[in-house]
Amino acid sequence: xxxxxxxxxxxxxxxxxxxxxxxxxxxxxxxxxxxxxxxxxxxxxxxxxxxxxxxxxxxxxxxxxxxxxxxxxxxxxxxxxxxxxxxxxxxxxxxxxxxxxxxxxxxxxxxxxxxxxxxxxxxxxxxxxxxxxxxxxxxxxxxxxxxxxxxxxxxxxxxxxxxxxxxxxxxxxxxxxxxxxxxxxxxxxxxxxxxxxxxxxxxxxxxxxxxxxxxxxxxxxxxxxxx
Amino acid sequence: xxxxxxxxxxxxxxxxxxxxxxxxxxxxxxxxxxxxxxxxxxxxxxxxxxxxxxxxxxxxxxxxxxxxxxxxxxxxxxxxxxxxxxxxxxxxxxxxxxxxxxxxxxxxxxxxxxxxxxxxxxxxxxxxxxxxxxxxxxxxxxxxxxxxxxxxxxxxxxxxxxxxxxxxxxxxxxxxxxxxxxxxxxxxxxxxxxxxxxxxxxxxxxxxxxxxxxxxxxxxxxxxxxxxxxxxxxxxxxxxxxxxxxxxxxxxxxxxxxxxxxxxxxxxxxxxxxxxxxxxxxxxxxxxxxxxxxxxxxxxxxxxxxxxxxxxxxxxxxxxxxxxxxxxxxxxxxxxxxxxxxxxxxxxxxxxxxxxxxxxxxxxxxxxxxxxxxxxxxxxxxxxxxxxxxxxxxxxxxxxxxxxxxxxxxxxxxxxxxxxxxxxxxxxxxxxxxxxxxxxxxxxxxxxxxxxxxxxxxxxxxxxxxxxxxxxxxxxxxxxxxxxxxxxxxxxxxxxxxxxxxxxxxxxxxxxxxx
Ligand code: SF4
Numbered sequence: 001x002x003x004x005x006x007x008x009x010x011x012x013x014x015x016x017x018x019x020x021x022x023x024x025x026x027x028x029x030x031x032x033x034x035x036x037x038x039x040x041x042x043x044x045x046x047x048x049x050x051x052x053x054x055x056x057x058x059x060x061x062x063x064x065x066x067x068x069x070x071x072x073x074x075x076x077x078x079x080x081x082x083x084x085x086x087x088x089x090x091x092x093x094x095x096x097x098x099x100x101x102x103x104x105x106x107x108x109x110x111x112x113x114x115x116x117x118x119x120x121x122x123x124x125x126x127x128x129x130x131x132x133x134x135x136x137x138x139x140x141x142x143x144x145x146x147x148x149x150x151x152x153x154x155x156x157x158x159x160x161x162x163x164x165x166x167x168x169x170x171x172x173x174x175x176x177x178x179x180x181x182x183x184x185x186x187x188x189x190x191x192x193x194x195x196x197x198x199x200x201x202x203x204x205x206x207x208x209x210x211x212x213x214x215x216x217x218x219x220x221x222x223x224x225x226x227x
Numbered sequence: 228x229x230x231x232x233x234x235x236x237x238x239x240x241x242x243x244x245x246x247x248x249x250x251x252x253x254x255x256x257x258x259x260x261x262x263x264x265x266x267x268x269x270x271x272x273x274x275x276x277x278x279x280x281x282x283x284x285x286x287x288x289x290x291x292x293x294x295x296x297x298x299x300x301x302x303x304x305x306x307x308x309x310x311x312x313x314x315x316x317x318x319x320x321x322x323x324x325x326x327x328x329x330x331x332x333x334x335x336x337x338x339x340x341x342x343x344x345x346x347x348x349x350x351x352x353x354x355x356x357x358x359x360x361x362x363x364x365x366x367x368x369x370x371x372x373x374x375x376x377x378x379x380x381x382x383x384x385x386x387x388x389x390x391x392x393x394x395x396x397x398x399x400x401x402x403x404x405x406x407x408x409x410x411x412x413x414x415x416x417x418x419x420x421x422x423x424x425x426x427x428x429x430x431x432x433x434x435x436x437x438x439x440x441x442x443x444x445x446x447x448x449x450x451x452x453x454x455x456x457x458x459x460x461x462x463x464x465x466x467x468x469x470x471x472x473x474x475x476x477x478x479x480x481x482x483x484x485x486x487x488x489x490x491x492x493x494x495x496x497x498x499x500x501x502x503x504x505x506x507x508x509x510x511x512x513x514x515x516x517x518x519x520x521x522x523x524x525x526x527x528x529x530x531x532x533x534x535x536x537x538x539x540x541x542x543x544x545x546x547x548x549x550x551x552x553x554x555x556x557x558x559x560x561x562x563x564x565x566x567x568x569x570x571x572x573x574x575x576x577x578x579x580x581x582x583x584x585x586x587x588x589x590x591x592x593x594x595x596x597x598x599x600x601x602x603x604x605x606x607x608x609x610x611x612x613x614x615x616x617x618x619x620x621x622x623x624x625x626x627x628x629x630x631x632x633x634x635x636x637x638x639x640x641x642x643x644x645x646x647x648x649x650x651x652x653x654x655x656x657x658x659x660x661x662x663x664x665x666x667x668x669x670x671x672x673x674x675x676x677x678x679x680x681x682x683x684x685x686x687x688x689x690x691x692x693x694x695x696x697x698x699x700x701x702x703x704x705x706x707x708x709x710x711x712x713x714x715x716x717x718x719x720x721x722x723x724x725x726x727x728x729x730x731x732x733x734x735x736x737x738x739x740x741x742x
Contacts (some may be wrong), residue, residue, distance in 0.1 A: 052518065
């Protein structure tokens with residue numbers, strides 16, 4: 001007997017009517033999910049890296065007064081291979097973003113990204129500058145945004161709790177990291193540093209623009225020779 | 228000065244700076260002239276003679292400390308200017324300021340690295356930001372941006388991708404009140420721009436050949452022949468950088484024999500944004516310069532603007548400022564101690580000890596300025612708010628007295644007990660990374676970096692701007708530093724001396740009187 005995981009609560013037509021209220025039909029996923037999620041939500045290990053001012057507040061949050069250990073999150077890992085959540089704590093510069101994307105790609109699934117503070121979420125006070133990325137979500141999939149400049153430790157804890165709630169609603173059955181589809185689908189192409197930051201996904205657009213500019217130049221030249 | 232031929236007779240100079248300038252003008256009459264522009268100090272030097280002038284300044288006149296090399300874009304005159312500030316460490320006093328002006332279209336200045344090795348990074352920065360080339364520089368690469376970056380951002384005619392206007396408030400926002408997202412106006416939906424006609428290939432930037440150039444790995448110095456030295460890349464994500472800093476280190480066994488620092492991972496273009504801002508809009512940006520000492524940064528900036536304005540600060544505000552700045556300094560030093568241990572391998576735990584008092588100071592900041600870290604507290608001519616009546620439910624004076632006279636000294640005592648006798652710490656720090664006083668001066672090291680090297684290079688000591696207490700403090704710092712032999716212990720000592728000073732310091736008493 002199978003019940004579609006997308007519709008686990010629907011009564012199965014194969015159960016006789018008189019037994020409908022006496023038999024609970026569930027899936028392995030539905031049984032396992034709470035246990036699986038409970039263990040994951042309470043041992044979220046962050047990647048230990050700080051980017052700017054927000055990192056200082058992140059460190060404070062981990063220290064004794066605010067004590068992330070209460071949530072099982074105090075184990076800051078130095079390597080992305082062992083980390084579950086990446087807290088983008090500060091200003092993301094163009095020079096730094098290739099490294100960040102590479103670190104994200106190195107993290108094992110399930111992995112989460114928290115964008116801490118105004119800078120990580122949208123460039124913050126430095127958005128107008130030439131060397132700053134206007135929001136890490138231009139490159140990475142962000143799970144939780146935390147406003148503030150810097151967010152207080154309480155706000156960060158609140159953001160982490162929001163992430164826990166998000167995890168509570170995930171299911172083994174639908175989790176993308178167990179699906180048989182292309183395992184490389186979640187890998188983000190690492191941006192490169194050219195005359196400015198180059199998002200590899202936009203290469204075609206950039207090339208088209210270059211061709212357009214080239215055409216304009218040739219046109220101008222032709223017009224000049226004609227004169 | 229023994230060499231009388233260098234002196235202009237019959238003239239008595241008020242200070243060594245004037246004297247040095249007079250001597251230079253006499254020595255190089257064709258090359259050194261007064262800066263005739265209004266409100267400018269110092270002399271204009273011909274580009275060809277700058278090395279000779281700098282050498283004379285260092286060797287004969289004692290101005291042996293080059294504190295800054297800066298570029299200036301004089302776009303109206305179609306010139307680029309390089310400004311040098313040199314100080315005399317032994318005598319103290321102000322700076323001799325040298326201006327070198329060159330053609331804006333092809334700015335080339337001889338490099339001062341052979342004279343002042345500390346000019347190295349600063350010249351690279353001037354190259355990166357202004358496109359001024361320094362002839363003879365050993366490694367003239369970009370420093371804050373990356374090698375392929377297009378243009379020199381601090382030139383006045385260079386425009387960033389999200390450029391709107393030359394000055395704020397932008398016409399589109401005020402007084403009309405239009406709001407838009409800058410991304411909507413950018414073709415790529417991001418903060419990027421490419422030179423017209425540039426075609427990407429996407430691969431050539433992966434390998435940083437430039438970075439590894441000039442590093443030899445062979446023992447006898449033959450380039451390319453690999454013996455037993457190893458090049459290791461460290462950072463920008465590394466637990467002991469706790470920020471974004473990268474080092475390319477050359478290892479011989481377990482000893483670091485060479486190191487190339489790579490920075491710019493946190494280059495947030497304060498300068499370009501500051502150019503567009505109004506004066507007061509810059510105050511919150513100064514918070515974020517060195518984000519562990521936001522109050523001190525605020526203070527430096529408002530002092531400079533007040534000097535320009537000729538503004539006076541009421542006495543109470545001045546005392547509040549000093550209280551804030553000094554508490555900031557304690558916080559900063561505590562943090563430094565905690566992280567010193569962190570970097571020496573005692574990950575995280577020791578930091579917790581130094582962090583407790585920091586939280587209390589931050590509580591006070593939050594109650595006063597509204598924010599724990601980014602206080603945005605100082606204003607031109609004063610401070611944003613008066614002190615609050617209570618902090619964490621306690622009357623403010625009680626809270627402060629407790630903190631300053633009880634808790635912080637105790638914390639220091641505890642830290643001293645943990646650190647000073649600690650054998651591991653001693654083994655890992657005494658004599659490691661030794662910086663002699665001569666090297667520190669030659670490399671333009673400043674502040675705490677040179678405290679262990681036993682000489683007092685504190686900008687404030689050279690440029691007295693604060694109430695005299697600060698100068699006494701500086702003196703204490705300096706004299707303690709002289710007795711330091713090992714690098715990291717200077718930190719501990721400095722903080723202790725500092726706390727002794729603050730115990731006897733009249734700040735809280737004076738504040739009470741003024742209330
Ligand atoms: S959001 Fe504010 S506090 Fe955080 S990194 Fe950006 S400027 Fe610093």
